[in-house]
Amino acid sequence: MNTQELVKQCIKGKKEAQYQLYQQYAAQMLGVCYRYTQCLEDAEDVLQEGFIKVFRNLAQFKSEGELGAWIRKIMVNTAISYIKKHNRYKKDLQADEIYLHPVSEENPEIKMEMKDLIETIRQLPDPYKVIFNLIAIEGYQYDELCDLLEMNVNTIRSQYSRARAQLIQLLKRNDTITGDNYEGTAGKKY
Amino acid sequence: MKGPLEKNIEQQLAGFEIEPSPHIWTEVEKNLHPHRKDRGVFWWWVLLLGVTVVAVFFWKADQLNLTPKKDIILRKTLPKANTVQLMPSGYPIKDLKPAQIKKAGMESILTRKTHLIIVPYPKEPEVLPVDNEQTNLLIKGQQPLVTQTAIQAKSGGISDEKTYLAVKDQTGKNTVKKQDSSVISKDTILKKQPFTLKITPFQKSKWFFTADAGTVYIKGTNLFHSSVNNPAYTGANATTGGAQQIFTTSPQTGFQLTAGLRYHKILSKQFSAETGLQYHYIQNKQYTGNKDITGMYYLPGNSLLLTNHAHILELPVFIKMYLNPDKANPIYLLTGISAEWLFQKKWLITDYTMNNYYYDPSSIKNLQLKLSGGVGIQFKNDINAVIKISQGISPVYQKNNLNQFKQEYSAGLLIPLQHPIHKAITK
Numbered sequence: 001m002n003t004q005e006l007v008k009q010c011i012k013g014k015k016e017a018q019y020q021l022y023q024q025y026a027a028q029m030l031g032v033c034y035r036y037t038q039c040l041e042d043a044e045d046v047l048q049e050g051f052i053k054v055f056r057n058l059a060q061f062k063s064e065g066e067l068g069a070w071i072r073k074i075m076v077n078t079a080i081s082y083i084k085k086h087n088r089y090k091k092d093l094q095a096d097e098i099y100l101h102p103v104s105e106e107n108p109e110i111k112m113e114m115k116d117l118i119e120t121i122r123q124l125p126d127p128y129k130v131i132f133n134l135i136a137i138e139g140y141q142y143d144e145l146c147d148l149l150e151m152n153v154n155t156i157r158s159q160y161s162r163a164r165a166q167l168i169q170l171l172k173r174n175d176t177i178t179g180d181n182y183e184g185t186a187g188k189k190y
Numbered sequence: 191m192k193g194p195l196e197k198n199i200e201q202q203l204a205g206f207e208i209e210p211s212p213h214i215w216t217e218v219e220k221n222l223h224p225h226r227k228d229r230g231v232f233w234w235w236v237l238l239l240g241v242t243v244v245a246v247f248f249w250k251a252d253q254l255n256l257t258p259k260k261d262i263i264l265r266k267t268l269p270k271a272n273t274v275q276l277m278p279s280g281y282p283i284k285d286l287k288p289a290q291i292k293k294a295g296m297e298s299i300l301t302r303k304t305h306l307i308i309v310p311y312p313k314e315p316e317v318l319p320v321d322n323e324q325t326n327l328l329i330k331g332q333q334p335l336v337t338q339t340a341i342q343a344k345s346g347g348i349s350d351e352k353t354y355l356a357v358k359d360q361t362g363k364n365t366v367k368k369q370d371s372s373v374i375s376k377d378t379i380l381k382k383q384p385f386t387l388k389i390t391p392f393q394k395s396k397w398f399f400t401a402d403a404g405t406v407y408i409k410g411t412n413l414f415h416s417s418v419n420n421p422a423y424t425g426a427n428a429t430t431g432g433a434q435q436i437f438t439t440s441p442q443t444g445f446q447l448t449a450g451l452r453y454h455k456i457l458s459k460q461f462s463a464e465t466g467l468q469y470h471y472i473q474n475k476q477y478t479g480n481k482d483i484t485g486m487y488y489l490p491g492n493s494l495l496l497t498n499h500a501h502i503l504e505l506p507v508f509i510k511m512y513l514n515p516d517k518a519n520p521i522y523l524l525t526g527i528s529a530e531w532l533f534q535k536k537w538l539i540t541d542y543t544m545n546n547y548y549y550d551p552s553s554i555k556n557l558q559l560k561l562s563g564g565v566g567i568q569f570k571n572d573i574n575a576v577i578k579i580s581q582g583i584s585p586v587y588q589k590n591n592l593n594q595f596k597q598e599y600s601a602g603l604l605i606p607l608q609h610p611i612h613k614a615i616t617k
Contacts, residue, residue: 018222022215027207034208044214049544051218056550057486073484081544117202136196137203147480147489164195 003067011059018055025068026051029075035121035133036079042086050078076138080148083126120170128163135160233559233584237529244507247463395455398466402578402602406444406472408498408537408586408594444474446598448504454604462510470502470530472596476538478547487546488538500535500554504528508562524564524576532556541589559584560596566604574604 001009001020009017029050033043053074061070124132131149134140135156142156149156450468457463476498479491488494508526535554538547564578578600585593 013223015219015223018219019215022218026210026214030208030210031203031206035203040208043208044210047210048214048217051214052221053484053486053544055218055222056552057484057548060486070484074486077482077484077487078544081546085545114202114206117199118206121199137200148482150489168195 007058007061007067010055021054022051025071028068029071031118032072032075033079035118035137036076036083036130038122038126042082046075046079046082049082050075053078072138076134077148080130083130121167123170124163124166127159128166131156131160132163132167136164233557236559240507240527244463244465247457395453396572397607398452398454398464398574398604399449399607400452400466400468400602400604401447401449402576402600403445403447404578404598404600404602406446406474406599407597408444408474409597410592410594442475442477444472444498446470446472446600448600448602450504451607452506452604459515460512462512464506464508464510464526466506468504468506470504471499472502472598473497473499476547478538482546487541487544487548489546496538498537500532500537503531503533505530506562510566512568519567519569521565521567524562524566524578526562528560528562528580530558530560532558537586539587539589540594542592553587553589555584555586557584558582558586558596560598572606575601576604577601 001017006017006021010021026047030043030047033046033050034040037043037046050071054071057074061067121132122129131145134145135142142153142160145151145156146153151159448468448470450466452464452466452468454464455462474497476496477492478494478496479489480493481487482489488496506526506528508524510522510524512520512522514520532554533556535551536549537551537554539550539553540547560580560582562578562580564576566574566576568574578598580596580598580600582596586596587594
């Protein structure tokens with residue numbers, strides 16, 4: 001069954017098709033959710049809520065788009081909503097000032113296992129982790145995130161720079177960085 | 191925006207996957223395909239029971255003998271509504287059935303439960319003492335000619351140029367008086383020619399056109415669950431560290447309109463029942479933020495003002511209890527239950543857990559039940575004015591175990607389609 005047919009069957013409410021779609025994307029999406037949350041249980045909560053949204057709104061998916069990317073957007077949004085809602089995340093969001101770090105423009109080369117890298121990113125405080133994931137990995141522009149994060153562009157930009165700097169410090173601490181700056185990137189802001 | 195560090199991380203993370211626990215799919219499936227059959231069956235049984243009770247009530251109303259004999263005479267022999275009987279001159283009163291009489295140019299002399307029996311003007315009437323108990327006008331040599339109920343007596347009795355009321359004057363003498371209280375002599379009466387009246391029967395049931403308007407709310411509470419089990423409203427959750435919470439962008443007050451037909455049936459002196467079919471429209475405005483990155487969900491905020499609406503067919507059943515049935519304009523209490531079918535709707539679902547709004551027509555329940563209560567007044571011309579409060583007892587929708595119910599406040603009119611004043615008595 002191709003993607004288009006699979007989507008059609010899911011919209012009709014066919015359980016088999018829904019399960020097939022879930023199987024196809026669940027592991028990948030849990031990987032995405034895991035980067036935003038503090039533990040695997042939270043990530044699974046987000047995954048569950050995200051897939052319910054996916055199936056309820058599948059009719060809105062435009063077939064010319066890529067289904068995986070569409071589902072990923074929903075997962076990211078669900079993760080952010082989850083973080084906004086839960087107290088243990090809010091505490092970190094409110095304690096934003098504690099995590100001030102100098103802006104870094106380094107571009108070190110990372111030599112570490114994928115799982116270790118994920119864990120290092122997850123060590124970032126929640127506000128930094130969210131912004132870093134959204135910009136560095138999901139590829140969002142600063143202005144695209146204003147509504148979602150309810151912050152202005154300058155705040156997002158500065159928080160991203162600090163998140164990036166703190167990540168580099170963590171990577172250095174783990175001795176997993178080789179090299180310093182990539183040529184031609186000095187002075188460029190991310 | 192992506193620099194070498196970002197690209198490096200993205201490459202390293204490509205293909206990162208974690209196998210989810212098996213129960214996740216079970217939960218997703220449960221949410222997508224809930225077992226609603228049990229609840230559905232319950233509500234259908236409630237509806238069936240309600241309809242049965244009302245049907246039996248209507249069917250057996252005559253046999254229940256709920257009506258005091260003082261007010262409704264010969265109720266078992268009431269002629270069918272809308273028929274016209276031509277009564278000949280000198281028709282004996284004992285053979286007349288309770289009837290409602292209207293004559294062109296006369297003010298309505300009957301109220302909801304009164305019965306007037308009137309006979310043609312006799313050729314040689316003789317006024318006899320008025321029976322104070324029965325307030326009957328008796329004419330010698332004839333059966334009783336005019337029977338009045340207490341209500342008619344209070345409203346001045348019946349009298350016009352051809353119909354007379356026997357009363358005692360201040361001296362205790364029996365006289366015949368016209369409506370304007372001027373005493374007419376026996377000679378004057380004798381000059382009158384016999385006449386014939388068309389008598390239309392008293393109507394025990396009647397159709398009404400109904401219309402009302404008012405406000406509507408969708409709330410997370412109802413009569414049976416007075417507290418809101420919603421974490422967004424309480425304690426530390428009331429603030430979000432900068433993120434706007436959904437409860438700060440609650441819906442605006444909405445409005446509702448209703449129009450339809452009602453069938454009204456008198457059950458007894460004090461009770462009557464109504465049912466019918468009504469079209470019902472509800473609408474409200476709701477502030478939200480912009481859409482999120484998926485384009486499917488509205489974030490909390492006040493940047494957009496969206497309209498929710500629903501078209502509804504309503505099947506109500508009401509019981510009315512008259513507080514002062516003997517008055518010319520009786521006041522009544524109203525209670526009832528309605529089954530509603532939402533045949534078209536567009537309503538934002540509020541998701542407190544995810545802190546957003548979205549449209550999901552499949553989440554709105556098509557069949558709903560609501561209870562209503564109110565107070566009304568019935569005027570002499572049978573027009574009713576009613577103030578009503580309705581509360582949904584089945585949810586409009588349910589999200590995260592929080593049921594959302596409809597609450598309505600309305601004022602409206604019931605206008606009789608068979609207005610008694612149009613039934614004329616002809617000579």
